[in-house]
Every structure is written in structure tokens, then in C-alpha cells.
Amino acid sequence: MLLHILCDHLTIVAIVITSISVWAFLRWGQDRNLNIPPGPNGSPLIGNLPAFLSSSPTDFFAECSKKFGDIFKLQLGQQRVFIVSCTDLGRKVFSNRDAQNRVPNVAYYKVFGRNAHGITFSSNGPCKDARRFLLGLFRDLGVGRGSFEYKILSEAERLAMNLGERVGKREADIKQKFFWAVSNITCGIVFGKQYEYDDPTLKQFVDFVETLFIAAGPGALFLTSPFLSALPFGPGSKALNCLRKFRKEMEKIINERISSFDPQETPCNVVDAFLLEIHNNPGNSGHINQENLLLCFVDLFVAGTETTTSTLSFAILFLTTHLQVQEKCQQELDLFIKGGGQLTYSERSRLPFLQAVIHETQRVSNVAPIGIPHLADKDIKLSGFDLPKGSAIAANMKVILMNDNVFENPEDFNPDRFIKDGAFEENPHVIPFSTGNRACLGEKLARMELFVFLSHLLSRYSFKPPKNVTMPSILNGIETAVTRSPLPYEVVISER
Numbered sequence: 001m002l003l004h005i006l007c008d009h010l011t012i013v014a015i016v017i018t019s020i021s022v023w024a025f026l027r028w029g030q031d032r033n034l035n036i037p038p039g040p041n042g043s044p045l046i047g048n049l050p051a052f053l054s055s056s057p058t059d060f061f062a063e064c065s066k067k068f069g070d071i072f073k074l075q076l077g078q079q080r081v082f083i084v085s086c087t088d089l090g091r092k093v094f095s096n097r098d099a100q101n102r103v104p105n106v107a108y109y110k111v112f113g114r115n116a117h118g119i120t121f122s123s124n125g126p127c128k129d130a131r132r133f134l135l136g137l138f139r140d141l142g143v144g145r146g147s148f149e150y151k152i153l154s155e156a157e158r159l160a161m162n163l164g165e166r167v168g169k170r171e172a173d174i175k176q177k178f179f180w181a182v183s184n185i186t187c188g189i190v191f192g193k194q195y196e197y198d199d200p201t202l203k204q205f206v207d208f209v210e211t212l213f214i215a216a217g218p219g220a221l222f223l224t225s226p227f228l229s230a231l232p233f234g235p236g237s238k239a240l241n242c243l244r245k246f247r248k249e250m251e252k253i254i255n256e257r258i259s260s261f262d263p264q265e266t267p268c269n270v271v272d273a274f275l276l277e278i279h280n281n282p283g284n285s286g287h288i289n290q291e292n293l294l295l296c297f298v299d300l301f302v303a304g305t306e307t308t309t310s311t312l313s314f315a316i317l318f319l320t321t322h323l324q325v326q327e328k329c330q331q332e333l334d335l336f337i338k339g340g341g342q343l344t345y346s347e348r349s350r351l352p353f354l355q356a357v358i359h360e361t362q363r364v365s366n367v368a369p370i371g372i373p374h375l376a377d378k379d380i381k382l383s384g385f386d387l388p389k390g391s392a393i394a395a396n397m398k399v400i401l402m403n404d405n406v407f408e409n410p411e412d413f414n415p416d417r418f419i420k421d422g423a424f425e426e427n428p429h430v431i432p433f434s435t436g437n438r439a440c441l442g443e444k445l446a447r448m449e450l451f452v453f454l455s456h457l458l459s460r461y462s463f464k465p466p467k468n469v470t471m472p473s474i475l476n477g478i479e480t481a482v483t484r485s486p487l488p489y490e491v492v493i494s495e496r
């Protein structure tokens with residue numbers, strides 16, 4: 001009996017090894033006539049996975065780009081990935097019409113079904129439909145314009161009050177508070193509700209996103225790899241459990257909206273807009289359906305909250321470790337307010353130094369170090385290289401944002417580098433939201449959130465390091481899945 005089972009297992013192993021060897025041989029045959037970008041050697045079967053998992057992906061990518069140039073190849077299991085390390089190549093490839101798809105997210109299929117495409121990991125028609133629908137809705141809601149701003153202003157006020165309770169004390173978890181504030185804005189956009197910071201529903205959403213990022217593993221490998229996400233233990237199964245719990249919570253919220261849904265009302269959030277579309281075009285609403293609503297809901301939370309929260313947390317770390325920059329920013333704000341200025345996004349050009357601080361924060365913090373990998377759905381030619389169909393293409397943001405040919409002393413936090421003749425000048429190499437047709441869907445919202453939160457907090461409070469405490473280096477961070485956040489730090493908040 002035991003021998004029988006052993007033979008069965010050996011047969012399976014033999015079949016797997018033979019299939020992979022045949023696959024590798026066929027690929028080698030195809031690649032021989034192509035000009036594939038160079039890259040580090042990898043182990044058989046798993047390729048460069050160990051290097052990718054053992055060190056910080058951003059450091060590993062930076063090392064590789066030094067050795068192999070502006071584009072290099074990695075082999076992660078069976079997935080070939082090209083990493084692009086300069087802005088020009090990034091702009092070219094991310095706007096190439098044959099590189100607009102994604103590597104499917106296996107974990108999402110398992111939890112939400114094959115009809116749920118969402119946005120972040122969707123391709124072709126479903127992606128175009130969802131992007132068009134959501135961008136149209138964001139426009140109607142006034143996202144990025146004054147008509148929407150009052151929602152962010154009221155959240156900034158709630159956050160300022162909450163931080164006010166910590167005045168004179170050491171605040172050990174400012175990131176958590178930013179997470180609540182940013183998630184609350186996402187709750188408002190997605191289903192029209194905002195919460196007090198001690199509300200269990202809000203805490204659950206924050207907990208969900210944090211757990212998912214940690215569980216998804218570096219480069220979100222455990223979400224996108226069929227093999228890794230199928231492992232019954234470890235991060236893959238944690239990510240699945242987390243998604244299942246979140247699904248339940250979302251269904252509850254969507255059912256509540258369905259019970260009070262009125263098709264005569266103009267929709268003010270994503271859930272109502274989906275419900276209206278489904279109601280108006282029964283059986284004919286394409287990819288705007290209820291399964292897809294669940295995944296768009298997840299995507300907006302996952303893509304929009306951790307990134308914005310980490311950027312805000314990095315901003316306070318940078319300003320606490322560069323007190324002169326903080327004071328200069330506050331002087332600009334004081335003068336502006338004294339002159340009758342209102343701290344609104346439409347007035348941002350009158351606060352050039354604050355804009356430069358935000359731009360420099362986004363450059364140094366690098367909160368989305370590989371963006372979200374694109375997928376080539378046809379063979380692509382790029383700068384004389386061949387990128388075969390089926391390859392993933394990701395950005396090497398650390399190298400792009402720290403390019404010493406573009407930025408003098410790139411590792412210094414120096415907002416003045418973006419001030420020219422007293423005005424703020426955006427640098428085209430600072431591309432934290434990526435570029436092309438799949439660039440960040442929430443860019444306008446994120447820019448508005450960063451401006452409103454920081455202008456309000458800095459006009460009211462000062463942030464200093466606690467006495468006798470060494471603050472973490474601004475260049476170190478925690479890399480979780482596709483994001484990067486600061487190491488934990490404490491600040492002392494004082495009223496101005």
C-alpha cells in the first residue's frame with residue numbers, strides 16, 4: 001500500500017519535472033533568436049525567487065539595474081518579469097497598447113469568482129469598462145475639485161481633533177490615525193458612510209488592508225502565483241482568509257444599500273452607481289455587475305488606503321527629522337492664512353513650498369516601489385530588446401526616483417530642488433502614480449488628500465522628535481507586497 005502511494009507520488013513528481021523541462025527547452029528554443037534583456041542567473045524551476053524573497057525587492061532591483069542596465073529580466077517561477085529602471089523606457093512601455101493587461105490574481109478568483117474582474121488585476125474589456133465607469137463617477141462626484149473637497153476637509157478636521165488629544169504627549173502610532181482618516185474617505189466614496197475613529201467597522205477595514213498587504217508577500221507573489229496561493233499554510237492562505245472575511249463585510253454593506261436604494265436619486269457613491277447601472281440595464285450592464293462591484297470595492301480600499309497613508313506617515317517623519325523644512329513650510333502657511341487665504345486645493349499654487357514638500361515626499365518615500373506589474377499580451381519591441389508575449393513588466397521606482405543624473409544628492413530630503421524663481425516646478429521624473437493608460441486611478445483623489453491633510457495639520461501643530469530618541473533613517477522602510485511604509489517612529493505634537 002505504502003509502496004503504491006509512493007509510486008503515485010513519484011509519478012506525479014516525474015510528470016511535473018518532465019513538463020517543466022520540456023517547457024524550459026521550448027522557451028530556450030524560442031528565446032535563442034530574440035534579443036531578451038539580460039538579467040541575473042536563477043536556479044532551475046524557481047529562477048530568481050530566492051533573491052526576490054530574501055532581500056528587500058527594491059534593493060535587489062537596484063543592484064540588478066547597476067549590473068544589467070535600464071531594463072533587466074527576472075525569472076520568478078514560471079513568470080518572466082522585465083524590470084524597467086528609467087523614466088523614458090517606463091513611459092514608452094507603460095503607454096504601449098500591448099502592455100496594458102495584468103497578471104491574473106488567482107486569490108481574487110478563488111474568493112470572488114471568475115466573473116469578478118475588478119480594476120487592479122483586470123485586463124482588456126472588463127478593465128476598460130471598470131476604469132471608464134469609475135473615472136466617470138469620480139468626475140461626477142467632483143473628485144479632485146472643490147465640490148468634493150469638503151469631505152476631505154471635514155475628515156482633516158476629525159483627524160486634527162484626534163491628534164489634539166495627544167498634544168504634549170508622545171504619539172507612537174500616527175500611521176494608524178492616518179489610516180483611519182484615509183480609509184474613512186474611501187468609505188465615503190465607496191458606500192457613502194464615514195465613521196468615528198473608534199468604530200469597529202472602520203477598524204476592521206483598516207485591519208483587513210494591513211493584513212492583506214503583509215500576507216500577500218513581496219511583490220504580491222502569494223496573490224498572483226497559482227502555486228503559492230494554493231499552499232494550505234503560510235501567507236497565501238492568510239491572504240485568502242482575509243479576503244473571505246472582507247467579502248462578508250462588504251456583502252453586508254451592499255445589502256444595506258440595496259434595501260434603501262432609490263433609482264430616482266443621483267448616486268453619490270460607487271455602490272449606488274453600480275446598483276443604478278444594473279437597475280437601468282437589467283441583464284445588459286456588461287462588466288458593471290454585482291460580482292464586479294465586490295472586487296472594485298476591494299480594489300479601491302487596497303490600492304488607495306495603504307499608499308496614501310504611508311505617504312502621509314513618511315511626510316511627518318521627513319518633517320520631524322528636517323525641522324527647518326517644517327518651519328519654512330509653516331511660515332509659508334502662516335503668511336498665506338494671515339493674508340486671508342483659505343487652505344483649499346484650488347489655492348495650492350499660492351503655497352509653492354508645501355507643494356514642493358509633497359512632491360519631494362513622494363519622490364523619497366517611494367510607496368509603490370514596483371507599481372503594479374503590467375502584462376504583455378503581444379510580443380513587444382522596446383529599445384531594441386524583445387519582450388515576449390506573456391511577460392510581466394514592472395517599474396524599478398527606487399532607481400527612477402533616486403536617479404543621480406536627474407536629482408542632485410538624491411538621498412537628501414530637499415524640497416527646494418523643486419522651487420524655481422519662487423514657484424513650484426513639478427519634475428517629470430517623479431512618477432509615483434506611474435504613467436500610461438493604467439496609471440493610478442485615484443491620482444487626483446490622492447493629491448487632494450495629501451494637500452488637505454498636510455496643510456491643515458502643519459498650520460495647527462508642530463511635530464518634533466521625542467527627547468533622547470533616535471528617529472529611523474528616512475531611507476529605510478518596510479516593504480509589504482507592492483507598497484513601502486516607514487519604520488515605526490514616535491513624535492511629540494505641540495499646538496502652534
Ligand code: HEM
Pocket residue numbers: 094119120121122131186299300301303304305307308311367368371372373374432433434435437438439440441442443445446
Ligand atoms: C499616494 C497615493 C497613491 C500612490 C503613490 C498610488 C500609486 C499607484 C501606482 C504606481 C499604480 C500602478 C499604475 C500602473 O499599473 O502603471 C496605481 C494603481 C491604482 N491605484 Fe493608486 N496610488 C495612490 C492612491 C490611490 C487612491 C487614493 C486610489 C483610489 C481610491 C487609488 C486607486 C488605484 C487603482 C484602482 C489602481 C489600479 C489601476 C488600474 O489597474 O488600471 N490609488 N496606484
